Amino acid sequence: MLRGVAEVRVLLVRRPGGTVEARELDDGGTVTRVPAGELPALVRERETAHPRWVWDDTTRWYPGLLAAGLRVERCTDLRLGHALLRRSPRVDQATLTGPDTAGWDALEPVGAADPALFDLDDPADRLDPAAEQERQRAALGTVDQRARLGLLLAAESAGALVAAEMTHAGMPWRADVHDRLLTDLLGPRPAAGRRPEGLEQVLTAVRQAFGAPALNPDSPTELLPCLRAAGLEVTDTRSWTLEQLDHPGITPLLQYKKLARLLQANGWAWLDTWVAEGRFRPTWLPGGVVTGRWASAGGGALSAPVQVRPAAVADDGWRFVVADVAQLEPRVLAGMSRDTAMAEAARAADLYQAMVDTGAVASRSDAKLGMLGAMYGGTRGESGRMVDRLTRRYPQAFGLVEEAARAGERGEVVQTLLGRGSPLPTGSWAAPAAESDDDRPDPRERDQHRRAWGRFTRNFVVQGTGAEWALCWLAVLRNRLWQTGPAGQVTDRPHLVFFLHDEVVxxxxxxxxxxxxxxVRAAATEAGRLLFGSFPVDFPLDVSVVRSWADAG
Incomplete structure (x- = not known):
């Protein structure tokens, strides 16, 4: 919102007959109806007043506007807001209840491949966005610390805009470079249904080493008996298990699994499907994970392996600015717990080494082991000893995750700093005590489930708050980039093309x-201020300016 200017909200609603209704929510309810094809012109005219567009779901509105050359400054995404409020323990759920609540609960995003505004039998058209907007505002009005939850709602909607813009712009991707990388690693592109020559050669080595000429390593039901027949006592065929074994066939087997995984995830079929006109365009899903982290629909955007990153090459005359924050979650933990001693360590570029330098632990590996143990529940063995030692040095930070774990074990909902709630546990261990002995779960099994859920909730509060910091980083950065460079559309200016939890491109x-x-650096600082106010916790970035993504530090 512009400083000193009242926010203008405009609700967009699809109406029968291919029309769109634009309703002023803060100016007497003035309604304008236009044919769907004239919506871009209406948005272009209204955008000069810096409104907040209110709509059922960004994926149903924004791709079409972007395709028409428009960029909007802000929005309220009712689908994302509804999902967030429904799980927040701060919200009185009665305020969200209406005749179409179940429809909002079930509403899913649509793919960005088709930016058409009016799809046949769209479930969103059976919902009332005006009523939902009022319910959400009423729900927010009943919440303690309303500003925090309001910030999360705004950041979630901004993230939806970022996601649509990244799909629209696409990540520059050189198909010829990708093909060459695959050829160098796997051999020439094979005929359909056949393995590449390089993979066949490694497979031959595997079969010879195990004396199994017909072995298919892609099948665990074939591979596991083969390993056992070779005298290797294993219970699974995962790579980390195989790495512990001593046998001449293990090295080529691990190489085969690595290459086969590359072929399946980012091989020629991936290239044909996901790269067009020099761009990789995955569909991003903000809030796609219960912690608030993003997911992606197809294309494996959140797991782009280093082997293919050389194919991500900036356009001629352009560059990539790649930035990632070091040790995001421990820094977030310091901020949300207000642990001044840990915040002091977080002032260093390497938080783990700073813990060593202040005498908290003897080595960087000890610091990392203890932090990971605290955030993920590794409280036994060497990890447990490090947790105990670091708890004495950083009692507020370690006490926060321990409290979240205990709450989870009791079957309670925990929440992030801004108010995203964890899901309720399911299963007999979390249900009220059964009256019949036959219905009561085994105590040992119940305790295992309780501890597992406690490990989830201890990580939820930290990972979820880290996702909130990243959302704010994206939202601030998006607006700063728009103010940088020449006028024009999103792709004419500096623009985000990739996001991976704690890394942006x-x-x-x-x-x-x-x-x-x-x-990028200023946005990171602002994100820290938005979440933690004046509390002194830093988020240092590793920033690279490169032609190819693979060259980033």
Whole structure:
């Protein structure tokens, strides 16, 4: 919202007959109806007043506007807001109840491949966005610490805009470079249904080493008996299990699994499906994970392996600015717990080494082991000893995750700093005590489930708050990038093209790369201030300006 200017909210609703209704929510309820084809012109005219567009779901509105050359400054995504409020323990759920609540609960995003505004039998058209908007505002009005939850709602909607813009712009991707990488690693592209030559050669070595000429390593039901017949006592065929074994066939087997995984996840079929006109365009799903982290629908955007990153090459005259934050979750834990001693360690670029330098632990590996143990529930053995030692040095931080774990074990909902709630546990261990002995779960089994859920909730509060910091980083950065560079559409200016939990990639004209790097750092600082106020916790970034994503530090 512009400083000193009242926010203008405009609700967009699809109506029968291919029309769109634009309703002013803060100015007497003025309604404008236009044919769907004239919506871009209406949005272009209204955008000069910096409104907040209110709509059922960003994936149903924004791709079409982007395709028409428009960029909107802000929105309220009712689908994402509904999901967030429904799980927040701060919200009185009665305020969200209406005749179409079940429909909002079930509403799913749509794919970005078809930006058509009016799909046949869209379930969103059976919902009342005006009523839902009022319910959400009423729900927020009943919440303690309303500003925090309001910030999360705004950031979630901003993330939806970022996601649509990244899909629209696409990550620059050189199909010829990708093909060459695959050929170098796997051999020439094979005929359909056949393995590449390089993979066949490794497979021959595996079969010879195990004396199994017909072995198919892709089948665990074939591979596991083969390993046992070779005298290897294993219970699964996962790579980390195989790495512990001593046998001449293990090295080629691990190589085969690595190459086969590359072929399946990012091989020629992936290239044909997901790269077009020099761009990789996955569909991003903000809030796709219960912690608030993003997911992606197809394309494996959140697991792009290093082997294929050389194919991500900036356009001529452009560069990538790649930035990632070091040790995000421990820094977030320091901020949300207000642990001044841990925040002091977080002032260093390497938080783990700072713990060593202050005498908390003897080595960097000890610091990392203890932090991971605290956040993921590794409280036994060497990890447990490190947790105990670090708890004495950082009692507020370690006490926070321990309290979240105990709450989870009791079957309670925990929440992130801004108010995203964890899901309720399921299963007999979390249900009220059964009256019949036959219905009562085994105590040992119940305790195992309780501890497992406690490990989930202890990580939920930290990972979820880390996702909130990243959302704020994206939202602030998106607006800073829009103010950098020449006028034009999203893709004419510096713009986000990739996001992975704690890493962003910006595609920018080369002469603006330094300005973009400054904007990325400033946005990270602002995100920390939005979440933690004046509490002194730092989020240092590793920033690279590169032509290829693979060259980032």
């Amino acid at each position: 910006v595609h920018t004209p080369e002469h603006l790369a330094d300005d973009v790097a400054d904007a």
